[in-house]
Amino acid sequence: MMTASAQLHPPQFTDHQKGESPMAIAIRYDADQRLCLSELNCTCQLDHQTPTQDVYVGTGLIDQIPDIIRRRGLGSRALLICDPTTYEVAGSQTLAALRSANFQIDLCRLERSGSLEPDERAVGEVALSIRPETEFLISVGSGSITDITRSVSYLTGRPQVCVGTAPSMDGYTSAICPLLLRGAKIHRKGDCPEIIVCDLDILRTAPLEMFQSGVGDVLGKYIAKADWVIGGIINDEIYCPASGSIALDAANKLLENPEPIRERAREGTRILIEALLLAGLTVMIIGHTRAVASVEHNIAHYWEMMQLARGVKPPAHGASVGVASLLIWPMFERFRTQNLSMLGDLAYIEALRANRLTRPEREAWMLRAFGESIGTTFMAENPEDFLTWEEQLRRVERAASNQLAIREELARLPSIDRIRNVMLKLGAPTTARELGVDSDLLKLSMRCGKDYRSRYTLLKLLDETGLLDDYLRDLPIN
Numbered sequence: 017m018m019t020a021s022a023q024l025h026p027p028q029f030t031d032h033q034k035g036e037s038p039m040a041i042a043i044r045y046d047a048d049q050r051l052c053l054s055e056l057n058c059t060c061q062l063d064h065q066t067p068t069q070d071v072y073v074g075t076g077l078i079d080q081i082p083d084i085i086r087r088r089g090l091g092s093r094a095l096l097i098c099d100p101t102t103y104e105v106a107g108s109q110t111l112a113a114l115r116s117a118n119f120q121i122d123l124c125r126l127e128r129s130g131s132l133e134p135d136e137r138a139v140g141e142v143a144l145s146i147r148p149e150t151e152f153l154i155s156v157g158s159g160s161i162t163d164i165t166r167s168v169s170y171l172t173g174r175p176q177v178c179v180g181t182a183p184s185m186d187g188y189t190s191a192i193c194p195l196l197l198r199g200a201k202i203h204r205k206g207d208c209p210e211i212i213v214c215d216l217d218i219l220r221t222a223p224l225e226m227f228q229s230g231v232g233d234v235l236g237k238y239i240a241k242a243d244w245v246i247g248g249i250i251n252d253e254i255y256c257p258a259s260g261s262i263a264l265d266a267a268n269k270l271l272e273n274p275e276p277i278r279e280r281a282r283e284g285t286r287i288l289i290e291a292l293l294l295a296g297l298t299v300m301i302i303g304h305t306r307a308v309a310s311v312e313h314n315i316a317h318y319w320e321m322m323q324l325a326r327g328v329k330p331p332a333h334g335a336s337v338g339v340a341s342l343l344i345w346p347m348f349e350r351f352r353t354q355n356l357s358m359l360g361d362l363a364y365i366e367a368l369r370a371n372r373l374t375r376p377e378r379e380a381w382m383l384r385a386f387g388e389s390i391g392t393t394f395m396a397e398n399p400e401d402f403l404t405w406e407e408q409l410r411r412v413e414r415a416a417s418n419q420l421a422i423r424e425e426l427a428r429l430p431s432i433d434r435i436r437n438v439m440l441k442l443g444a445p446t447t448a449r450e451l452g453v454d455s456d457l458l459k460l461s462m463r464c465g466k467d468y469r470s471r472y473t474l475l476k477l478l479d480e481t482g483l484l485d486d487y488l489r490d491l492p493i494n
């Protein structure tokens with residue numbers, strides 16, 4: 017049995033307390049408002065890493081940052097990374113607290129005429145702002161700034177302190193950086209910040225759209241979990257029940273609490289940031305993003321890349337994930353009653369084989385869907401994504417003989433109405449049009465979301481069994 021136990025700050029739960037919590041992982045706080053995780057026991061065969069980060073969620077935390085850093089022994093010379101907005105929100109206060117405690121802090125304020133993107137320019141700008149004596153990095157911001165700094169932290173071997181400014185995405189506790197390279201959304205290894213500070217009174221000043229975005233990012237976990245289980249059924253991927261439940265518990269918590277989140281009071285802010293932190297921690301625990309991202313993220317990334325390529329401001333990440341989840345949800349619901357008996361018919365299988373894209377056709381499709389530069393990058397990053405017929409046939413046969421197991425998994429999804437109602441209660445966007453995604457981009461994204469990476473999904477299953485066209489025709493996007 018793999019045990020990700022002995023957290024750095026294990027709380028002492030009594031058996032009674034353990035029994036009370038139906039969660040895969042229980043949390044509490046110590047006197048310094050530091051998050052303590054219960055022991056995580058999992059019987060799956062993945063190598064579970066024990067998170068050792070110091071994660072603080074509470075109030076009055078910015079003034080505590082010098083003590084928080086000293087407790088961790090990171091040194092006294094740092095580079096603080098922010099943008100003009102996050103400087104106002106928390107950066108200047110962080111800087112003042114550290115300087116008055118005799119820390120030597122250089123400032124790297126990322127100024128852009130448009131939106132700040134986690135691209136080669138930003139990563140380069142931060143890296144070049146580091147001096148030989150810089151001991152650690154402090155990011156003050158949410159998605160982009162955290163990801164940029166995480167990447168530089170990994171590349172330069174300097175630990176990161178992250179001061180969150182919005183409960184807008186689950187990347188604070190992640191160890192993977194979504195970055196843009198020549199316009200293509202790529203994923204690179206990063207270091208999880210050693211210290212994460214989430215001050216509720218700062219987070220709650222973030223605009224409502226950033227709360228909507230955080231909720232959207234978490235609601236996508238239902239799709240991610242279903243696709244992961246299906247990946248286990250078809251491709252023998254190891255599904256980690258503990259990580260899966262952590263992400264799902266996070267999503268369930270949000271479904272139950274839309275009102276406090278909409279109010280952006282401390283309680284709702286805490287509910288949302290805890291859900292985001294816990295979902296993100298699964299990336300730390302198992303080293304990949306299977307529990308938190310699947311085709312809904314692919315589609316969201318696609319919108320972002322294509323809008324950037326057109327010179328248009330991309331929609332917020334989590335808002336896109338929420339809308340993309342809603343858009344593909346009907347396919348997951350429909351498959352619950354899908355009869356796969358045609359897969360036993362020789363003529364059907366022969367037709368599947370005859371309709372396969374050849375490799376040059378597939379390459380042409382990738383370049384058309386993603387554009388030359390991005391398409392080439394994705395094909396290079398996912399060489400196994402072009403299947404041999406033997407492999408496709410193996411997967412088709414596996415799907416045919418396991419259709420009940422797949423349908424059972426899909427039956428666990430909450431109804432689309434429940435998801436949509438929560439998003440509407442929060443005033444979050446529920447359609448691609450509200451995100452500025454036009455009809456052509458939407459249609460293309462629904463078709464090529466499966467091609468973004470080789471990770472197995474229900475959409476790949478539909479494609480490989482010849483059902484995708486029919487399912488797409490049925491969606492309310494036409």
Ligand SMILES: [Zn+2]
Nearest residue numbers: 185186233337
């Ligand atoms: Zn996300």
Ligand SMILES: [Zn+2]
Nearest residue numbers: 058060256257
């Ligand atoms: Zn596990």
